[in-house]
Amino acid sequence: MKRLKPPASPTTAVHGMDDDPVVQGLLVTISQKRLRPGAKLGEDRLAEAFGTTRIHIRQALAHLASRHVVTQIPNRGAFIHTPTWEEAQAIFAARRIIEAAAVEAAIDRLDDRAIEALNAHAAREAADSKNDRWSSLALTADFHVLIAELSGNPVLLEIARGLILRTSLAIATFETPGSHDCSPEAHPDIADLIIARDKVGALAALSHHLGEMEARIRPAGAVADPNDIGAILKDVGIKPMRRRQSHV
Numbered sequence: 001m002k003r004l005k006p007p008a009s010p011t012t013a014v015h016g017m018d019d020d021p022v023v024q025g026l027l028v029t030i031s032q033k034r035l036r037p038g039a040k041l042g043e044d045r046l047a048e049a050f051g052t053t054r055i056h057i058r059q060a061l062a063h064l065a066s067r068h069v070v071t072q073i074p075n076r077g078a079f080i081h082t083p084t085w086e087e088a089q090a091i092f093a094a095r096r097i098i099e100a101a102a103v104e105a106a107i108d109r110l111d112d113r114a115i116e117a118l119n120a121h122a123a124r125e126a127a128d129s130k131n132d133r134w135s136s137l138a139l140t141a142d143f144h145v146l147i148a149e150l151s152g153n154p155v156l157l158e159i160a161r162g163l164i165l166r167t168s169l170a171i172a173t174f175e176t177p178g179s180h181d182c183s184p185e186a187h188p189d190i191a192d193l194i195i196a197r198d199k200v201g202a203l204a205a206l207s208h209h210l211g212e213m214e215a216r217i218r219p220a221g222a223v224a225d226p227n228d229i230g231a232i233l234k235d236v237g238i239k240p241m242r243r244r245q246s247h248v
């Protein structure tokens, strides 16, 4: 494996760490839920796996800690951050505000290049729906990053990226069995409404989509008892059928 070049100096490290290969590598594994909340991040093993120095790994972990993705515990080491239930709810509340602002800004500055990017993304998602679960999870998260990019506001994009990543941790911590980050069917609708410059419609579709995502998580201990078939059916959205009138 090619050895990674550690960041040149502490000064350049602060600004360039988002693009650092160790940071990027860990973010990808988290967004794809391969590394779960609470997983230990041993410096030696990471240095070996990434083919770099422990100092470089330590800088990457410190950066991820500043982004609320890693928790560093003195004398115990670094772990993938486990959000609290309150934090998970706050992340969704913040996403609603940030992503609504992103959708409005994206519509305001919509041009041919943006339309092309939205259509290209929809085509990639449609093609990817046949592929494995891991790559489609990463790709569906990308849709939200794309909208933030199309807002043209780099600060908003940075905040959105952080929130989307923290959503992956929140969902991994509190997901009900069988849940997904995004229902990808919602994305083409949102994209079409942005392309049609329909702000009201796009905001309503986004709000509905984020609501569905949030509905998939439950506070610890609130997940249905595995023996309570009624509660489990309700969880997955199966409603009781109306009793048929008896004709006899």
Ligand SMILES: [Zn+2]
Pocket: 140, 141, 143, 144, 181, 182, 183, 186, 187, 209
């Ligand atoms: Zn989505």
